[in-house]
Amino acid sequence: MDNVYFEYSHAFQAVTEFYAKDALDLQASQTFSGIINLEKTVICSLAAIIRYLKEFNLEKVLSKPKNFKQLSGEMEFMTINGTTLRNLEILQNQTDMKTKGSLLWVLDHTKTSFGKRKLKKWVTQPLLKLR
Incomplete structure (x- = not known):
């Protein structure tokens, strides 16, 4: 145009x-x-x-x-880069690179694969503000 x-x-x-x-x-x-x-x-x-x-x-x-919805310029979620996820052992431990011993392993009491995916998203993209 x-x-x-x-x-x-x-x-x-x-x-x-x-x-x-x-x-x-x-x-x-x-x-x-x-x-x-x-x-x-x-x-x-x-x-x-x-x-x-x-x-x-x-x-x-x-x-x-x-x-029509107003889109906010504010970020809703924290963006955590791969290095930080690895160093904080969020998804896998640094010893043998397995899930056991990571934060996700400690928190994961889900029963379904959907719940597991949702929990993983919440852990890797935490909210910046309480809703």
């Missing part, structure tokens, strides 16, 4: 035109005001997506923005 479609003024106009036609009742107008108050980069991206989907007559997917 041309860069003009990513310029804020053009993007704002395209998004306004796309959502204004449905803003007839109170709930729709509240939704509309929520959309036009999005960050500039989001408006620019939304306009480009609307234009792209119009080429395939699929723009109706975006007509109900109640499913």
Whole structure:
């Protein structure tokens, strides 16, 4: 796409035109005001997506923005690199490189393979904040 479609003024106009036609009742107008108050980069991206989907007559997917979710820039999980996992013996011990003796081995009282995978994820990617 041309860069003009990513310029804020053009993007704002395209998004306004796309959502204004449905803003007839109170709930729709509240939704509309929520959309036009999005960050500039989001408006620019939304306009480009609307234009792209119009080429395939699929723009109706975006007509109900109640499913839009704000993505957070904050990290939810701690990222632990491989060296740290190895040195802290999280998944395997350093003596014979087996699970026995590792943190995962101590904590693992799971009964299913799904539970084992979930526990492994929790141990290797701990939360940064309490929910």
